[in-house]
Amino acid sequence: MxxxxxxxxxxxxxxxxxxxxxxxxxxxxxxxxxxxxxxxxxxxxxxxxxxxxxxxxxxxxxxxxxxxxxxxxxxxxxxxxxxxxxxxxxxxxxxxxxxxxxxxxxxxxxxxxxxxxxxxxxxxxxxxxxxxxxxxxxxxxxxxxxxxxxxxxxxxxxxxxxxxxxxxxxxxxxxxxxxxxxxxxKTFEYNSPMALLEQKRVISVGHYTRRKGFERMIRAWSLVHKEIPDWTLHIIGEGEERQRLQQQIEESGLHDSVFLNGTSSDVKNEYLKSSIFVMTSYYEGLPMVILEAESLGVPVVSFACPSGPRDIITDGEDGFLVPNGNIELLAAKLIELMKDKDKRKEMGQKAFINSNRFxxxxxxxxxxxxxxxxxxx
CATH class of the missing domain: 3.40.50.2000 (Glycogen Phosphorylase B;)
Structure with missing residues (x-):
């Protein structure tokens, strides 16, 4: 053929x-x-x-x-x-x-x-x-x-x-x-979850473009940082919004908490070093980044944007689905997972199992x- x-x-x-x-x-x-x-x-x-x-x-x-x-x-x-x-x-x-x-x-x-x-x-x-x-x-x-x-x-x-x-x-x-x-x-396939979920590190991956909604993520992180200042957020990617996002980080006083890491030739390792994945896109098709995170056993907090997150995540089991644009609730769900290591690991295990559908x-x-x-x- x-x-x-x-x-x-x-x-x-x-x-x-x-x-x-x-x-x-x-x-x-x-x-x-x-x-x-x-x-x-x-x-x-x-x-x-x-x-x-x-x-x-x-x-x-x-x-x-x-x-x-x-x-x-x-x-x-x-x-x-x-x-x-x-x-x-x-x-x-x-x-x-x-x-x-x-x-x-x-x-x-x-x-x-x-x-x-x-x-x-x-x-x-x-x-x-x-x-x-x-x-x-x-x-x-x-x-x-x-x-x-x-x-x-x-x-x-x-x-x-x-x-x-x-x-x-x-x-x-x-x-x-x-x-x-x-x-x-999904991109990664393993026999068991690989991520240890021990580090105080949240990750997101995507082009620095408007559709990815990273400015919404930074706004949510301002709320997270006030309550849990020792965790960091790392956004892996590149794009035309870098300067504007960096300015927002500086103006929000998050320069030592939020990092625009640029692209990575070893994105798998970036997931493995992290304990939570977060996505704030305005829209998607079927977000590969969520599948990548789940296949490594990293629980996800995501806006329920059209479309894709609802097809992948079962809310409250392998991750959290947040109504699209609800900054306060997104921050609250991040804080919940950051404070509860046992819940992170339980959700990470279920995320890995769930990813096998793909x-x-x-x-x-x-x-x-x-x-x-x-x-x-």
Whole structure:
């Protein structure tokens, strides 16, 4: 069987890139011939290690290279890039003779089903439907975002399958008959919990962007720090919000308590050194960071944002779900776990057990079953 994935690039450290690379590596181990087709790779290495048997093709479209032009220039180059993208992708797919072509909601989303190369078409959606309005930019760019969303909605029912990540989000797509839920697989797999949960250290992981809500986390930590000043919060990541977040930390008097650690080449060790994981995102798809924390036995305190946390965490058993935006309650739940080591360890054990619902073996069985059903193999 041959499967092709279409994505902007694999050079970034983002969650979608990590999921795709893990999936591609798992598929080739199962005898699937996997192709990753990019538009903006430009010779850069994949951020996450790819199996040498995964075959990569870059179409050299370079959507990102046009970001600093005037609006009329951006529009011209965007539509020219779309034209080139359609032509080059259609030519390559017909050359490769793949059985399945998958879009991870890139620029090809609205027209990929129109390429008649004989392959079945799948669309993967990695954010919740309810977050689309949040993603729209203000002003003229927002009009363009709404146009792209309209084109995407119009294309969904022309795909052979539309894959979303959570049962929570499935309720929002009832008008489409081709929807299936396949969550992402967890990154780490062990036979027992690894984290000792002894250190007075809370961790969070993610890009320093608005969607991650780290400013809400810092506000909550101000309340935590007043009651338990000897614990520290470490935020692993990087991004455009670093300076603003650092300023908030300084202005809140938390410079010796909250640390922006930057990215880590050994994120597993960052979890293992910690006793609690916290997430304050405004929205997610299926947050891999929660799965990573739970798979190492680290209990989680998270806002119940759309979507994902509700599909993973059982409130009060393997972690705490807090109504989205309730800063005071988030702080209270953190304090509760920080003060009660026995509860931390009990929740950590249950978190580890819970994470086994998302093993690579179980998730890849779902994908292989779908591929076989679509191709009658």
């Amino acid at each position: 041959k499967v092709a994935y279409c994505i902007l690039g694999t050079f970034s450290s983002g969650g979608i890139e990590r999921v795709l690379v893990n999936k591609a590596n798992a598929l080739v181990k199962r005898g699937v011939e996997v192709f990753i087709i990019t538009t903006d790779q430009n010779g850069r290495k994949s951020f996450y290690p790819l199996d040498e048997n995964v075959q990569c093709y870059d179409l050299n479209i370079n959507y990102l290279s046009r970001r600093n032009r005037f609006y009329w220039q951006k529009a011209y180059h965007f539509w020219n890039n779309i034209r080139l993208h359609k032509k080059r992708l259609a030519h390559l797919l017909k050359h490769l003779h793949v059985d399945i072509t998958v879009s991870v909601n890139g620029f090809e989303t609205s027209w990929l089903p129109d390429i008649h190369d004989g392959s079945k078409k799948i669309l993967e959606f990695h954010v919740a439907r309810s977050t689309l309005n949040f993603l729209q930019r203000p002003g003229l760019p927002g009009l363009f975002d709404r146009y792209l969303n309209h084109k995407m909605f119009s294309a969904i029912d022309r795909y052979d399958r539309f894959i979303i990540l959570t049962e929570e989000d499935a309720k929002n797509w009832k008008e489409y008959k081709n929807v299936e839920v396949i969550p992402n697989a 093993t690579e073996e179980r998730i890849m069985e779902k994908w292989m079953d779908l591929f076989n059903r679509l191709t009658n193999k």
